[in-house]
Amino acid sequence: MNDTPGWASPGSAASDGDNQGVPRPAEPADPQDAPASKWSKDQPPAGQWSAPGAQGTGRQQPPPHGPGPGHPQWGGGPASGPPRGGWGGGWGGPPQAAKPGVIPLRPLGVGEILDGAVSTMRAHWRTVLGISLTVAMVTEIIVVLLQGLVLDSQGSTDALSDPNATVDELSRALGNSLIETGVVLLISLLGTFVVTALLTMVTSRAVLGKSVTSAEAWHDARPQLPRLLGLTFLLPLLAGLVVGLCMLPGILIAAAAGSDAGFALALLGALAGAGLAVWLMVRFSLSSPALMLEKQSIRKSLGRSAKLVKGSWWRVFGIQLLAAILVNVVVSIIVIPFTFLAVALSGDGVSGFLGTGGGDVGWTFLIVSGIGSVIGSMLAFPITAGVTVLLYIDLRIRREALDLELVRAAGLSGPAAGTPGAGPGS
Template sequence: MSQQPGADGHESSGQQSPGVPPAPPPDQYGQYGQYGTPPPPAPDQYGQYGTPPPPAPDQYGQYGQYGQYGTPPPPAPDQYGQYGQYGQPPGTGGYYGAGFVPVPSAVQPGIVPLRPLTLGEIYDGAFRAIRSNPMVMFGLAIIVVGVGAIVQLGFTAAFVGRIERAAQAGVADVDAFFSVGTFAGLLLSSAAVSLATLILEGLAIISVSESVIGRKVSLGEVWRRARGRLWRLVALSLLLGAAGIAAVAAATVAVVGLSVALVEAGGDNWALLFVLVPVLFLALLVLLAFIAVRTMFAPCTIMLEGTGVFASIARSWRLTKGHFWRLFGIMLLTVVLVGILVSILSVPFSMVGTIFATDGFMVPLVLSSIGQLVGSALSIPVMAAVLALLYVDVRMRKEGLDVELARAAQAG
C-alpha cells in the first residue's frame, strides 16, 4: 500500500488530483476514508469502517447468519423452536420437501389459525363453527334430533301407558307389557335417534371443515356432499358397535367362567374373585377406550376424504398413532364438560315435570323429552366440531395440512 501523507507534512509517492483537498489525517489504523468525504467513524469492534455493526449474535453464536452485515436479525423462535412457522426460507425444502413455500404463522382465514392448535383454540373454534354457520350446526341439530325425539316419545308413551294399565289390572297381568312388539318399538325408536345423531355428526364435520378456511356452506350443499357417504358412516357405526358388544360379551363370559371355576375349587377363593372381577372389567374399559380413540377419526375420513369403512379405520389408526394420550384427554374432558352442560340445561325441565307428576305421566315425559332435545341439539354439534378440529389439528401436525388449507383459502 502506498504511504499516505502524514501529520509531519511529508507527501506520498502517489499523485494527487489537482483541486482535491488533502485527505484527513490518518486514524490509529492508518486508514483513510475517500477523498472529499468526511472522516470515517471510529472503527467498531470488527475493525470495519462505514458499515453498521452486525446484529447481536443469535443462538448459534453466529453474526449475521441470515444475511450480510446490516440485515435485520431473524424473528424470535416460536414455541416449536423454529424461525417463522416452519423454520425454512422459501425454496430450501425442509420439513415439507423441496420447493415448499411457507405460509405466515398468523394465517387464520376461518375459525382457527392454520397451525397446530392448543386446547383453548380447539374449544374456541368449536363454538365459532356453530356461530359461523348456525343453520347447519344448530338449526339442523334441532330438526334432526327433534324428529328422532318425537318418534322415541311416541313409543315411550305407549310403553309407559301399557305399564300403567297392566299395573291397574293386577299383578297377574303386569307381564303383559313385556311383549315383543313393545320392546321392538323402543329398540327402533332408540335406533332412529342414534341414526339421526350419526347423520348430524357427519353433516357437522363437513360444515366445520369449510369453516376452517373461512367458507360458509349452505344446508343443501352439505347434504349434496354427504348423502353419498352417509351409508358408509352407518356401516362404520354398526361395525364398531358390534365389535364393542362382542368385547363386552367376551369379557362377561370370561368373568362368569372364572367365577364358576373359583367357586368349584372351594377354599378361600372368594377374596380372589372380588379382586379379579373388577380388574377384568377395568381392563375391558381400557380396551374399549383405546379402540374408541384409535378409531375416532374414521367418521372424519369417510366424510372428508371419501374412504371406505375399513380404509377409514386404518386411516384413523395411522393418524392417531403417537397422539393417543392427548386425544384421549381432550375427548374425555369434552365429554365431561358437555355432560355437565346438558345436565344444567335439563334441570329446569325436570323440575317442572316433577310439579305435574301427580297429574299423570304424559306431561313429565314430554318435558323430559324437550330437555333431552335441547341438550342433544347443543352437545352433538359441539362434539362433532371438536372431533373435526382435532382431525384437522393432527393432520396439520403430521401431514402439513395447514399449507393445503392456506392455499385453498386463497384460491376460494
C-alpha cells in the same frame, strides 16, 4: 369435498410421524454452497455476530435497523424496558398463521380446538342449529312416543324395586329394561349418524371460511352415508364384543361351578374389557371425519384414524374427555330445570317421578322433559362433532402438513400462503 383438495388422503405420505415427501417451503440455501459471484466480498468477520437476544457472550449486537435513541451503546438515554418481540430487540415476531375461517391453519392447542367448535356454531348458526334442532326433535319425538305407547318403563321399574318380586318377574322386568335401553340407544345412534355426516361437512367448510347450507352439506355427505351408517353401528358393536369376550371366561366358570370365583372373574373381565374398549374407541375416534372427508371405505377410515392417533392417544383422549365433560355440564344445566318443571306439572308430582306413588309419569312429564332434551342435544351435537373434526385436522396438520394444502384451497396468497404457521399449539 370437491373444492378442498387438501382433504384427500395423502396415500403413502406419512401419518406415522415421518414427513418425507411433504411439501414444505424450501429452507434457506447455505451461503457456502452458492456461487461466489453472488456474495459480496465485504463480509463481517467470523464469530462477531450472536443470536438475537443472546446475552453474556462478551459481544454486543448492533441493532438490525441502525442506532436509535434509547440504546445504551449508540447514544441517547438509557434503554427503557426489555426488547420488544420474542426474537430480540428490533426483530419482528414469528410469522402469523393464515386464518381464513374458525381456526388458524397451524397445529392447534386444546383451547383453540374447543373455541373452533363453538365458533363454527356461532358463525354458521342457521345451518348448524337448524341441522341439530331438526335431528334432535325427530329423535326425541320417536323416543317419547315409544316410551308413552310401547315401552313399559314404569312397570319394569316397579318390579325391579319390589323386594317381594319373584324371579320370573325380575327376569321379565330386566329384559324389558334392556330392550328399552337398546331401543333408545339405537335411535340415538341414528341421530348421531345424521348429525355427524352433515356437521362434518359444515365444519370442514368453516375451517376455510366458506359458508354452506343444509342442502349443500347433504349433497356433499350423501355418497358416504351408507358407509358412515355401517361405521356408526360397527364401533359400539366392537366395544360390546370386546367387553363380552373378556367376561366370557368368568361367566363360563360361574355357570359350570356356581362359585363366587366365577363372578369375581367375570367382574374383573368386565373392567379389563371396558379399559380395552375405551382404548379402541379413542384409537378409532377419528374414523368418521376420515371416511367423510377423504371418501374412504370403512376399513381404510379405521386404519387412517389409527395412524393419526398413534403417538397422540393420551392427547386425543384428554381433549375428547374434556369436551364430553363440558358438553354434559351444559346439557345438565338445561335439562335438570326442565325435569323439575316436568315433575311439578305432572299429576303425581315428586312421588310419581320417584315411583313411590304407584302412578305413571304420564305424557306431561315425557313432553316437558323431552323439550329440555331437545334443547340440550341441539347444543351438544355441534360441539361434539366439531371437536372430532378439528382434532382430525390438527393431527393431519402435525403429521402431513395439511395446513399448506388448506391455505391453497382457501385461495390465500402472500407470505402466509407458503409459510407454516408459527406457535404450534400444545
